[in-house]
Amino acid sequence: MNxxxxxxxxxxxxxxxxxxxxxxxxxxxxxxxxxxASVQCSGCTSLGPETVFVSxxxxxxxxxxxxSVPNADVTSFLRQAAIRSITCEVNWNKEGGVVYFNDAHxxxxxxxxxxxxxxxxxxxxxxxxxxxxKDKMLLLNITPLxxxxxxxxxxxxxxxxxxxxxxEQKVCSQRALxxxxxxxxxxQSRSLMHLTGDDNVFKRLHSHFTWMLxxxxxxxxxxxxxxxxxxxxxxxxxxxxxIFEPGTCSVSSDKSCIALRLLEKTVSKAVFRILMYCxxxxxxxxxxxxxxxxxxxxxxxxxxxxxxxxxxxxIRQYRVDEQLPPTVCLLEETENNNFSYKWSGALPAKCPTxxxxxxxxxxxxxxxxxxxxxxxxxxxxxxxxxxxxxxxAIDSSGSKSDAVAKLKQVFGxxxxxxxxxxxxxxxxxx
Amino acid sequence: MSYQDDPSxxxxxxxxxxxxxxxxxxxxxxxxxxxxxxKPRILLMGLRRSGKSSIQKVVFHKMSPNETLFLxxxxxxxxxxxxxxxxxxxxxxxxxGQIDFFDATFDSDTIFGGCGALVFVIDxxxxxxDALDKLQLTVTKAYRVNSxxxxxxxxxxxxxxxxxxxxxxxxxxxxxxxEDLAEAGLEHVHLSFHLTSIYDHSIFEAFSKVxxxxxxxxxxxxxxxxxxxxxxxxxxxxxxxxxxxxxxxxDSSPVDMQSYELCCDMIDVVIxxxxxxxxxxxxxxxxxxxxxxxxxxxxxxxxxxLREVNKFLALVCILREENFQKQGVIDYNFLCFRxxxxxxxxxxxxxxxxxxxxxxxxxxEPIPNGAADSTESASDRSQTHLP
Numbered sequence: 001m002n003x004x005x006x007x008x009x010x011x012x013x014x015x016x017x018x019x020x021x022x023x024x025x026x027x028x029x030x031x032x033x034x035x036x037a038s039v040q041c042s043g044c045t046s047l048g049p050e051t052v053f054v055s056x057x058x059x060x061x062x063x064x065x066x067x068s069v070p071n072a073d074v075t076s077f078l079r080q081a082a083i084r085s086i087t088c089e090v091n092w093n094k095e096g097g098v099v100y101f102n103d104a105h106x107x108x109x110x111x112x113x114x115x116x117x118x119x120x121x122x123x124x125x126x127x128x129x130x131x132x133x134k135d136k137m138l139l140l141n142i143t144p145l146x147x148x149x150x151x152x153x154x155x156x157x158x159x160x161x162x163x164x165x166x167x168e169q170k171v172c173s174q175r176a177l178x179x180x181x182x183x184x185x186x187x188q189s190r191s192l193m194h195l196t197g198d199d200n201v202f203k204r205l206h207s208h209f210t211w212m213l214x215x216x217x218x219x220x221x222x223x224x225x226x227x228x229x230x231x232x233x234x235x236x237x238x239x240x241x242x243i244f245e246p247g248t249c250s251v252s253s254d255k256s257c258i259a260l261r262l263l264e265k266t267v268s269k270a271v272f273r274i275l276m277y278c279x280x281x282x283x284x285x286x287x288x289x290x291x292x293x294x295x296x297x298x299x300x301x302x303x304x305x306x307x308x309x310x311x312x313x314x315i316r317q318y319r320v321d322e323q324l325p326p327t328v329c330l331l332e333e334t335e336n337n338n339f340s341y342k343w344s345g346a347l348p349a350k351c352p353t354x355x356x357x358x359x360x361x362x363x364x365x366x367x368x369x370x371x372x373x374x375x376x377x378x379x380x381x382x383x384x385x386x387x388x389x390x391x392x393a394i395d396s397s398g399s400k401s402d403a404v405a406k407l408k409q410v411f412g413x414x415x416x417x418x419x420x421x422x423x424x425x426x427x428x429x430x
Numbered sequence: 431m432s433y434q435d436d437p438s439x440x441x442x443x444x445x446x447x448x449x450x451x452x453x454x455x456x457x458x459x460x461x462x463x464x465x466x467x468x469k470p471r472i473l474l475m476g477l478r479r480s481g482k483s484s485i486q487k488v489v490f491h492k493m494s495p496n497e498t499l500f501l502x503x504x505x506x507x508x509x510x511x512x513x514x515x516x517x518x519x520x521x522x523x524x525x526x527g528q529i530d531f532f533d534a535t536f537d538s539d540t541i542f543g544g545c546g547a548l549v550f551v552i553d554x555x556x557x558x559x560d561a562l563d564k565l566q567l568t569v570t571k572a573y574r575v576n577s578x579x580x581x582x583x584x585x586x587x588x589x590x591x592x593x594x595x596x597x598x599x600x601x602x603x604x605x606x607x608x609e610d611l612a613e614a615g616l617e618h619v620h621l622s623f624h625l626t627s628i629y630d631h632s633i634f635e636a637f638s639k640v641x642x643x644x645x646x647x648x649x650x651x652x653x654x655x656x657x658x659x660x661x662x663x664x665x666x667x668x669x670x671x672x673x674x675x676x677x678x679x680x681d682s683s684p685v686d687m688q689s690y691e692l693c694c695d696m697i698d699v700v701i702x703x704x705x706x707x708x709x710x711x712x713x714x715x716x717x718x719x720x721x722x723x724x725x726x727x728x729x730x731x732x733x734x735x736l737r738e739v740n741k742f743l744a745l746v747c748i749l750r751e752e753n754f755q756k757q758g759v760i761d762y763n764f765l766c767f768r769x770x771x772x773x774x775x776x777x778x779x780x781x782x783x784x785x786x787x788x789x790x791x792x793x794x795e796p797i798p799n800g801a802a803d804s805t806e807s808a809s810d811r812s813q814t815h816l817p
Contacts, residue, residue, distance in 0.1 A: 010505045012478065015528030080535065087506050087526060121479075122502025178499040186479060 001142075001216035003133040004074065005209040008082035010126035011043045012189045016086040018078045018130075019192070020046040020202060022053075022065040022209035031064050043189025046202055053206040063213060065206040077105045077132060085110035085128040095154075097147045099139065106134045109143055113154040115195050116165035118174050119187050123165075125195070129153060131212070142216045149215070153208050160196035167197075258300035259369045260376070261362060266292065267339040271331070273351075273359075274341055278329045279304045279315065280355055282423035283345065288318035289333040297331070303373060304358070306380035307428050350416040354383050386411045387424040394425075469511075470546030470644045471521045475568055477561050478503070478527030480553040481586045481628070486510060486524050488628045489637050490674050495628040503528075518671045518678055518742070520546065520644060532571045542575040546644045551584045554591060554599050554625075562603065566610040573619055581621045582640050583607065589627035600625055631691045638676040647774055651679035654774075658767045659683075662760045663753030668693050670744045672701070678743070693746040696734050700724045700744075727751065737764050739771055 006021035017039075025031075034049045046067050047053070053065035069075050089098040089110065097111040109131040114124040129150045133139040178184050192201055225233075264272040278285050279301045287294040294317040301315055302308055324330055326344035333339055361367060361375050390413070393404045413421055474482040484498035490512060508524040523541075525531065531541060542548075550568060552561040569581055585603055588596050604623050611619055624636035642648050651669060659667050659681050666689050668677040675694050704722060722744075726734040731751045738744050745764065754760070 010503065011528070012503055013528070015526065016505070083529065083535075087529060090506070120503070122500060124502055126505050175500070179496055182496075182499075184499045 001133075001138075001213045002135070003131055003139075003213060003216065004069065004078065005212055006078055006081065006130045006132065007046070007192075007205060008078075008086060008128045008130060009043065009189070009192075010086050011041060012121065012186070013041055014039055014044055016082040016126075017044050018068070018082045019044055020065065020067060020205060021069055021078060022063060022206060022213065023069065024213055025062050025064055026060055028062070030066075030070055031062060033070050041188060042191050042194075045191065053203065055206070055210050063206075063210040065202070065209065074132075078130075080105060081108045081110065081130045081132055082128070084108070085112055085130050086126050097143075097150065099143055101136055106132055107136045107139050108132055109139060109146060109150075111147060111150040111154060113158065115158055115161040115192075117161070117190060117195055118165055118168040119190055121184060123174060125189065127154075127157070138216075138220055142219055145215060145219055146212055149208070149212055153205070156204075157192075157196055157201070160198055160201070164195060164197040257303065258296040260300060260303060260372065261369060263297065263300040264362065266337070267297075267331070271339050271341050273347060274329065274343065275301060275331065276304060276355055276358065277347055277351060278343070278345075280352060280423075281419040282314055282427065283343075284313075284328040285315045285331060286318050286324060286328055287316070287331045289331075291337055292333060294318070303376065304380070305428075306377075306384040306424075309427070348416060350414075352417045352420040353412065353414070354379060354417070354420060383420070384424065384428055386413065387421050388429050390421060391425045391429045469519050469521050471523060471544050472640065472644070473541070473545050473548045474522060474524045474551065475531075475548060476527055476551035476584075476586075477553070477564055480527060480551040480556075480561065482524050482527065482551050483508070484628050485549075485551065485584070485586070485626070485633055485637075486522055489633060489676065490522065498628065512674070518641060518645075518674070518676075520641070532567070538571065538575050542572045542579065545572070545576055545579050547580040547582055547640050548572055549582045549584055549640060551586045552603065553587050554585045554596075554603075555587045558599075558603060562606055562610060565607055566614060569611060569619060569621070570614045570616060573616060580640075580643050581619065582636075583621050583623045584626045584633075584636060585623060586626050586633075588625045588632070589629040596625055631687065631694050634675050634694060635685070635687065635690055637674075638678070641671075641676055642678060645678060647778065648679055650774055651771075652682055654767055654770050655679060655681040658763055659747070662747075662749075662763045664747045664749045664760070666748045668746045669739065670697060670746055672697060672738075672742055672744050689748050692734065692748065696724065696726060696736055696746060697744065699726075700736055735760070737761075737768075739768050743771070 002024060004021055004023040006018045008016060008018045010016050023030075031052050031054045047065070049067060051066070055063040057063075069078060084100070085098070085108065089100060089112075091098055091112065095111075095113045097109065099107070099109045101107045110128050111130075112126060112128040114126055116123060117125045131139070131146055131150075193199055198204070258266075267275065275285065277283070285301070287297055289297070298312075298315050298317070302312065305312075318330070326342075329341055329343035329345070331339060331341050357379055358376060361372060361379070364372075367375060389411070390404065390407060393401075393407050397403045474486060476482055481498075483501050483504050484493075484495070486508070487493035487498060487501065488495055490510060504524055504526045506526065510522040510524065512518060512520050512522060532538060548568070550565050552558050552565070565583065572579055572581075583603070585600055588599075591599070600623060604621075607621055607623075608617070611617060611621070622639070624632070624639065626633045626636045645651070655667050655669065658664065666683060666685075667681050668690070669679045670677050670693065675697055677690070677693075700722065703724075722736075722738040724734075724736040728734065733749050733751050733754045735747045735749065735754070736744055745767070747760075749760075
């Protein structure tokens with residue numbers, strides 16, 4: 001588990017300070033480098049700058065315990081955690097655990113507890129165990145596990161300290177002594193080894209903290225899913241014909257695929273708007289051209305649709321001598337490379353939102369063609385998502401239902417978008 | 431589904447002004463405003479082990495001074511609400527001496543922004559050079575955040591020192607601290623110095639002076655006390671906050687330590703007696719009530735007279751025995767005084783923020799008005815009140 005487990009205390013002279021920490025690493029450098037001794041104080045030192053406890057796993061993971069962390073950023077994070085866990089965060093009980101989050105530095109789980117100490121002012125000293133982690137969700141998930149173990153560690157230390165405390169009180173009662181002398185002189189904080197009467201207390205802590213790191217790693221292993229992987233796993237049919245299909249987001253850069261702005265220039269703006277409207281709302285288009293290759297126009301118009309249907313029946317080339325119903329939009333090349341159209345329909349007063357946005361982005365001179373096409377792709381995918389959602393809502397609660405109306409309102413689908421959405425629902429969302 | 435359409439429906443957020451208003455004043459004059467903004471803050475700062483927590487515990491929590499030897503080191507900012515009476519309302523923040531609160535990770539605006547007074551405690555029994563350095567740092571930085579803070583320096587733990595050394599160290603600390611400030615370009619910042627110890631009454635006296643500076647009504651109260659004593663033949667009168675034994679006002683004659691101690695002891699006696707014998711039933715906690723009064727005659731011809739003003743305030747007077755012949759007049763004058771105090775409370779409740787000494791012009795004057803010889807006029811009046 002990628003975390004740092006630390007032990008902090010409240011020093012009579014220096015305030016809250018970290019004094020011991022365990023972390024995982026995979027480089028031997030951390031195990032040999034000496035810690036920087038921050039202050040000369042018996043309470044604030046644990047192993048000393050030169051001692052490092054190391055446990056090795058077979059897979060190369062190294063659990064390493066030392067007085068301070070080599071990395072300066074982490075050192076300040078650990079110091080902050082010491083200050084915050086002991087002097088700022090408040091648990092419901094006097095002693096107890098707290099989880100707090102800090103997106104800038106990292107997230108911390110802390111447990112504060114007291115150890116009895118005859119020499120301390122209140123006959124007690126404050127300590128805290130902190131777990132520092134960058135991964136918020138992982139920390140939250142293993143908090144129950146870790147805090148249980150942290151409590152056990154605290155209890156173990158408290159029991160050891162209690163024995164020492166009782167023995168020392170028997171020799172000389174601090175209460176009587178202080179009342180008699182009327183003073184309580186300053187003495188340096190004693191080290192944890194003195195407090196617990198156990199020379200191996202830091203070895204114990206090393207094994208406890210290592211266990212915590214290991215248990216954390218065993219309890220939750222993290223697999224990185226992209227949203228696509230996850231969706232495929234959870235609901236394979238939902239991925240079909242959606243942005244999660246491979247290649248959906250790629251824009252064809254074929255030579256045969258005419259750029260939209262060029263197409264607009266070729267056919268003139270007015271004609272292009274008609275073509276665009278017909279393409280987006282599924283009106284049949286037939287192209288009759290002499291000089292320009294009809295296929296390039298067909299491919300160019302196909303850019304406007306989110307999914308490239310092979311041999312889209314609604315946009316096709318003119319076959320010789322065929323009779324077309326007036327509802328079909330016929331694009332015809334006249335002389336001088338001019339184009340005209342024949343269509344019984346007309347553009348509505350208010351075009352579909354998507355069409356307006358496409359026009360806006362085409363007019364945006366800051367977009368070059370590549371950016372424009374990529375941008376259009378994202379707009380199309382957005383509306384494809386909308387169409388899918390509406391379709392799912394209609395399937396589950398009927399097209400007239402209140403829920404569908406509300407959903408449409410939320411998506412901002414107006415009357416002018418209806419034709420587009422219903423076309424997309426039938427063609428792209430099956 | 432429907433709540434989204436209903437704009438008047440608050441989910442998870444209350445309207446901004448949704449909070450408790452100040453309580454209505456009850457008969458005892460005990461009103462507690464929950465709006466923290468009105469509560470001035472007193473910060474206790476200083477090096478570790480200088481005695482900050484001990485001061486707070488002894489003055490406001492009745493801890494015996496010996497017990498402070500067993501206080502734990504303060505690891506958090508301890509916030510203590512003092513809500514005893516309408517006048518004495520503040521918060522005490524006791525800081526751990528080990529932590530530098532000017533560090534960028536602490537929000538110094540929040541700490542010093544609403545602060546009324548900063549008490550800096552210096553251990554006089556220790557080498558105080560470090561403390562003076564810290565004092566200069568604290569004052570300059572706190573002043574930068576909030577220039578309205580009153581700075582008070584407690585030269586503390588002077589009980590172990592002889593008088594010469596006490597004076598010498600006060601002079602020395604005063605001299606060096608003001609010099610340090612002048613060096614930092616803050617010669618206009620005023621520091622007040624107090625010699626204090628938790629083993630005698632000096633800490634209560636010093637804290638009284640700190641608190642008095644935070645009471646905007648102080649001139650009014652002083653004025654009322656002046657009128658009272660001049661008309662009743664009283665030598666010295668203190669208006670006490672009973673729970674903490676700090677006096678929130680006294681008349682304008684100088685305070686001598688002995689009479690203050692005498693009055694403190696008297697309050698202790700009254701409280702103890704009423705706690706032991708005044709309990710009506712088990713559930714009643716506060717035995718000090720509107721009926722409480724006490725009279726102690728000393729064998730040097732002095733009389734101590736205590737009357738309660740409201741649940742938390744008591745008036746303690748020192749007067750010559752011969753001036754106490756006409757107790758009725760004094761009692762009557764006291765009632766006028768109490769009425770006046772009540773009016774000050776009411777006015778303060780009406781306009782929490784700005785109240786000046788002029789605000790009480792409507793209060794009734796105690797009876798003899800402008801009489802040259804107060805004792806005489808008091809006895810004149812007594813004819814009408816005493817049978």
